[in-house]
Amino acid sequence: MRAPPPPQSPSPSASHAAMACVVTSEVAAVLAIMRRNVRWAAGGDDDPLDHPLVAGLKSLRRAAAAWGTRRWRDVEPLLYLGPFLDVVRSDEAGAPATGAALSSLHKMLSLDLVGPDAPNAVEAMSAVVEAVAGCRFEVTDAASEEAVLARALQVLLACVRGRAAPALSNRHVCDIVNTCFRVVQQAGAKGELLQRVSRQTMQEVVRCVFARLPDIDPTAVADHKV
Numbered sequence: 001m002r003a004p005p006p007p008q009s010p011s012p013s014a015s016h017a018a019m020a021c022v023v024t025s026e027v028a029a030v031l032a033i034m035r036r037n038v039r040w041a042a043g044g045d046d047d048p049l050d051h052p053l054v055a056g057l058k059s060l061r062r063a064a065a066a067w068g069t070r071r072w073r074d075v076e077p078l079l080y081l082g083p084f085l086d087v088v089r090s091d092e093a094g095a096p097a098t099g100a101a102l103s104s105l106h107k108m109l110s111l112d113l114v115g116p117d118a119p120n121a122v123e124a125m126s127a128v129v130e131a132v133a134g135c136r137f138e139v140t141d142a143a144s145e146e147a148v149l150a151r152a153l154q155v156l157l158a159c160v161r162g163r164a165a166p167a168l169s170n171r172h173v174c175d176i177v178n179t180c181f182r183v184v185q186q187a188g189a190k191g192e193l194l195q196r197v198s199r200q201t202m203q204e205v206v207r208c209v210f211a212r213l214p215d216i217d218p219t220a221v222a223d224h225k226v
Contacts, residue, residue, distance in 0.1 A: 019113055023064040023080050026104035027057050030087065033100040053090055056083035077114045077124035077164075081105065085127055091136040095144035098137035102151035105132075109158035121167040125159060129172040132156055133179045146194040149183055153201040156180060160208040173209060180205050 034054060050058065060083045067075050087093050087101035105128065108114070114124060132155050137148060156176045159168060168176075180202045187195040 019111075020064045020067045022108065022111060022113065023067075024061050026084070026107060027061045027064070030084065030097065030100045030104055031057055034087075034093075034097045036096065037094060051092075053083075053087055053093065056086055059083070074119065076119045077121060078127060081108065081114070081124055081128060085131040088131045088135050093137055095137050095140060095148050098135065099144070099148045099151050102132070102135075102148065102155050106151065106154045106158050109155065109162050109164070112163045114162070114164040116164050116166045118164070121164055122169070125164055125167040126169065126172055128155065129159060129168070129175050133175050142190065146191050149186075150194055150197045153180060153183060153198060157201050157204055157208075160205055165208070165212070176205060177202075177209070 031054065060080060064080065067080075084101045084104050087097055088105070090098075093101070109128070114121060118124070132152050135148070135152050156179060159165065160173065160176060180198065183194075184198045184202050187198045
């Protein structure tokens with residue numbers, strides 16, 4: 001009996017198109033959540049009355065269609081992470097929109113869309129950590145607040161676990177640990193689920209950091225990368 005042919009790996013163009021599809025689908029998911037609020041409900045793709053947060057996401061959706069035919073690693077990560085980070089930073093976005101943006105960031109980082117050799121990967125990872133650590137959103141109820149905090153922890157864990165982790169500086173690794181520790185302390189007065197998630201995330205972040213100790217040059221003096 002003839003052996004079946006070995007499976008073929010997807011072509012680069014196919015994988016690049018898949019990455020672009022991930023970005024566009026995440027844009028659609030965040031916009032769908034935002035449009036549930038009358039503040040963000042607007043017209044078509046080129047509506048001049050769009051809020052800057054909505055306009056940024058729509059612009060990304062149009063741009064991602066062109067990236068499908070390019071080498072994905074040539075695209076600066078901040079070009080596709082930026083609009084989601086803007087939602088996370090904004091104090092106008094409610095908990096549902098902030099949570100959706102964090103979920104999108106988590107998916108893109110978990111799928112390793114950001115690699116260590118991506119253009120300006122250091123700036124991109126720094127922006128992610130700073131935005132998530134300083135996440136601001138309008139709290140409407142305890143359940144939604146806990147959901148957003150849990151998703152923020154997921155993003156921070158993805159930062160230290162993914163391929164782009166070497167792009168993190170010592171300071172930003174400390175920011176991740178401090179933010180996780182702060183949520184662990186806050187979780188004591190919140191639900192049991194957030195308490196469990198925050199403790200597990202803290203343990204995993206510490207494990208990931210210590211797992212990289214053999215890769216650190218003990219003679220290095222300058223604070224470059226962890």
